[in-house]
Amino acid sequence: MITDITLGQYIPGNSILHRLDPRTKILLTFAFIAVVFITENIIGYVLIGFLLALLIKMSGIPFKFILKSLKPIYFFVIFTALLNLFMTGGKYIVSFGIFHISREGIILAATMALRLIFLVAGTSLLTYTTSPIVLTDGIEALLKPLEKIKFPAHELAMMMTIALRFIPTIIEETDKIMKAQSARGADFDTGGLIKKAKAMIPLLIPLFISSFRRADELALAMECRGYHGGEGRTKLKELRFKKLDLTAFLVFTLLAALCIFVGKFNLFYI
Amino acid sequence: MDIKTENLSHIYMPGSPISHVALDNINLEIKNGSFVGLIGHTGSGKSTLIQHFNGLLKPTSGKVLLGGKDINESRETLKQLRFKVGLVFQYPEYQLFDETVEADIAYGPKNMELTEAEIKERVFEAINYVSLDEALLKKSPFELSGGQRRRAAIAGILALRPEVLILDEPTAGLDPKGRDDILSNISRLQKERGITVILVSHSMEDVAKVCESVIVMNKGTVAMQGSVRDVFRESETLKKLQLNVPQITQLVLKLRREGYNLPDDIYTTDKAFEEFLKLIKKSPNQKGSVG
């Protein structure tokens, strides 16, 4: 069912990861992505895997749940891995027919697959442990300096907040309308492309109409409460770096340095 | 067609940290041709339960039997099942989409692959049952008033001529006249057609007025079940479940405590009116203090 989509969802909790400042988490997520891209060899990846496992453990989110949330990318991962496995040149160790597998191919396939999984699992850890409102607060704060060059940081953050806030609502609404039309015999799954596209009309029209209505109501409600853009607007909860954030930065920097050192320089000649 | 559930449970998002048990081991039987009210405070699982009856939701465990056959194992397609069990959702007016009201009501019958003539006949029959003016058929659904849209949406399900009709709060947010109209129309349809009707409602008055029996849900379980009389007799238990008896019953119970000789099973204003008249006739000197 459509409401089973879990990627990018926030899971409330009170772990260390939940309590970190959103800016810390955003910056460290970018750092994590960089580390994943810099690392080139398998030992580096094993280290990153450990780091990620540790982070997941700390977040209190069950491993099973993380694995489930990776479902949408499994196909992509396997496809990439296979492509690398068969398309990489080098000294072939296995050959059958037109297919050749080289040592380099195996390593490249494994690293590519791991890279994808780490990237998605690592970034989804950010959204799992940060509520959308806090997340956009963090983004706004990080982009604030750019307002000097007329970059609309507040507007962008507000748009993101609203979009994020309404994704679950729209998914729910889609589910509801789909069910309502199914109750009248709509069939969204079978038939050719044209038939399927036609079957979407009874879903899309009510969805558009309710989205427009909702946008209209929201705009009105915001104006009624005196919203007039970011100028001079104060926050209920000011973001503040704590000792925890400093510790997180330090620990992460050390671990990242280790990963890069091991991952970049081929210490063991693999 | 009898509806029966055996140890029916439903868990939303099973296996995730935010999984939620919405139905917990439900055993129910709804007899063919009955008019059942389904009540329970908000979040008690009413909407979840009824979506199992036409296969929109699959049980996490347990069975739903329709006419003795498990609906999730029968060879009949889901589509055919849905034409048999018509489900009107909460706020059904948001599902309207077609250019004209007529085309929208005809959407279901068209999916049944009926002939043009038959579709037309069903559309007219359906608007008759919801008292929707024929002149509105050629209009866009988005030009109608809220109440008219609600009627058009209900007509869209009635046009399927379901054997079981399920309505999820069909009168929520309507004016009193519109509410009475829709209820009495459904009541008439049920009598004329002999179909089974399940009415989900937050209005005890509505349930007392049209239903024969009542199912009370609480936190995903069936808390009470029985005739309207049996269920509304237990006003204390209902209050514990964050529900209540109809307002007129509350009044009658209060009067009884004040010493007025009234029966304790009055659930509709019509019945109350009758009893008040009797009381006035019996003791003319008390005239001013009753009613």
Ligand SMILES: Nc1ncnc2c1ncn2[C@@H]1O[C@H](COP(=O)(O)OP(=O)(O)OP(=O)(O)O)[C@@H](O)[C@H]1O
């Ligand atoms: N799609 C869903 N995903 C997760 N949880 C859900 C979903 N739909 C309902 N629930 C939860 O299941 C429980 C039962 O919901 P349901 O809609 O069946 O209640 P209801 O009795 O119809 O309430 P109401 O009277 O407000 O319509 C609620 O606690 C609700 O939060």
Ligand SMILES: [Mg+2]
């Ligand atoms: Mg409901």
